Amino acid sequence: xxxxxxxxxxQPKLDIMETEIAIKLLKDTFERELANQxxxxxxxxxxxxxxxxxxxxDLNGVERPVQFDVKDMGEDVQIVHxxxxxxxxxxxxxxxxxxSGLYCDMNxxxxxxxxxxxxxxxxxxxxxxxxxNREERNVExxxxxVRKIVAALRLTEExxxxxxxxxxxxxxxDVTFITSQELEDRYPGFTPKQREDAICKECGTVFxxxxxxxxxxxxxxxxxxxxxxxxxxxxxxxxxxxxxGHAFELSSMGIRVDEKAMEEQLRxxxxxxxxxxPFHKQLLAGELPLTMGGGIGQSRLCMYLLEKAHIGEVQAAxxxxxxxxxxxxxxxxxx
Numbered sequence: 306x307x308x309x310x311x312x313x314x315x316q317p318k319l320d321i322m323e324t325e326i327a328i329k330l331l332k333d334t335f336e337r338e339l340a341n342q343x344x345x346x347x348x349x350x351x352x353x354x355x356x357x358x359x360x361x362x363d364l365n366g367v368e369r370p371v372q373f374d375v376k377d378m379g380e381d382v383q384i385v386h387x388x389x390x391x392x393x394x395x396x397x398x399x400x401x402x403x404x405s406g407l408y409c410d411m412n413x414x415x416x417x418x419x420x421x422x423x424x425x426x427x428x429x430x431x432x433x434x435x436x437x438n439r440e441e442r443n444v445e446x447x448x449x450x451v452r453k454i455v456a457a458l459r460l461t462e463e464x465x466x467x468x469x470x471x472x473x474x475x476x477x478x479d480v481t482f483i484t485s486q487e488l489e490d491r492y493p494g495f496t497p498k499q500r501e502d503a504i505c506k507e508c509g510t511v512f513x514x515x516x517x518x519x520x521x522x523x524x525x526x527x528x529x530x531x532x533x534x535x536x537x538x539x540x541x542x543x544x545x546x547x548x549x550g551h552a553f554e555l556s557s558m559g560i561r562v563d564e565k566a567m568e569e570q571l572r573x574x575x576x577x578x579x580x581x582x583p584f585h586k587q588l589l590a591g592e593l594p595l596t597m598g599g600g601i602g603q604s605r606l607c608m609y610l611l612e613k614a615h616i617g618e619v620q621a622a623x624x625x626x627x628x629x630x631x632x633x634x635x636x637x638x639x640x
Contacts, residue, residue: 308421309628310549311635315614318471321638327469328607328619334464335606336431338457340408343450345433348399350409351391353382359582360394362387362530368417384414389533390584392434393561393596401594406435411600420624422549422615423605427622434561434598442560442595444514447538448482450597451512454542454556455480458606465610472612476544477509484515485526497526498552505545505552514540518573531570532579532588534559538597548614555606558599564589615639 319327339345354360361370361383371384385391388411395407411432418424437446459476466472483491483504492500505511517529517536529536539559546553562570567588571577579585587593607619615632617624617639624632624639632639 308419309631310422310614311631311637312548312614315548315636317614317618317636317638318612319469321640323469324611324613324618325640327465327611330468331461331465331607331610332603335457335461335601336408338460339431339433339454339601342453342457343408343433343435344405345408345435346401346405348395348407348409350388350411350432351385352412353384354391356381356383357582359532359579359584360390361385362389362533368415371414371416385411386413386415387411387428387430387600388432389530389561389598389600392432392598393533393593394584394587396434396436396594396596397592401436403436403438406433406596406598408433410603420628423553423608425604425616425620425622427620429603429620430600431603432598432600434596436594437560437597439563439595441597442535442538442563444538447514447540447560447597448480448512451480451482451540451542451558454558454601455510458555461606462610472610479510481508481511483511483513485513486515486520488513488526489520489522500526501543501552505543509545511543511552512540513543514538516540517570531562531574531576532567532585533561535562535566536570537566542601544609546609548612553605553609554602555609556599556601558597558601560597561595562588563595564591 372381374381409432411430413428415426415428418426462476488500492503515537516527516539517525519525541554542556543552543554571579604616604620608616613619615637621640629639
């Protein structure tokens, strides 16, 4: 419970019913704007996958997936952590052409999350993926895509303000791009989280690049699975969130590994045994398209734009009784 923040004098701008209506407005608007900006088509997505397929996301490598048996199959399945690998297979299977892609509603259970104002065991994201060519596997193309996502976010904010004039603009027009190594150099002696807070407080909207590999200090900025993002061409979209007084992650995304990057990152992560999994065999054999993609938190986006103090104000989940009580006493009404 020490992780729970209770902002002094917090008063939500919308009541519970107004919040529910505003959530629908935000989700409908952003989904449409994102699809327009990136040329995406909505598809259906799985809630669970077979463990032996190699499709589930290992996140930081320590999180335990929720697993259960299917009576008619005589096999176990796992609730997805994300759809990073599944989307790439889907692009091939559905024959998406170059410069087009898909998005879907991704719902997940992350049982090992530490619950606080911005973390829930229930995860809801827009997961998106699009086909690119080899010449687009570069930092400038990554930055161009980030700017398009921020443009969709700004258009969504404009729609919210038109409907609810109590809100004012807060999405910075300009994105600050910085690598994790540049950030470590800029704030020596800071922890990774403190670095994120410092740069976001200074710059507003930040895209922190190149996450996963070791820095000069001997550790990576943050953990990344070795088999979907290219660690040299990925990043997190962060914003400053004054209500809680720290950086706030809206999206993790990147250009995906090609055969060479997959080989190198599996070796660096000590995960070379994954080469024998079906997904990894396909990729290493050059049978999957080159892609880029990411996940954008639906509840995170709603929390940020609606200026809520707790993610439970924009999603129905489960929380410790003590957290519910303390939130209610401080004007934070969880759904």
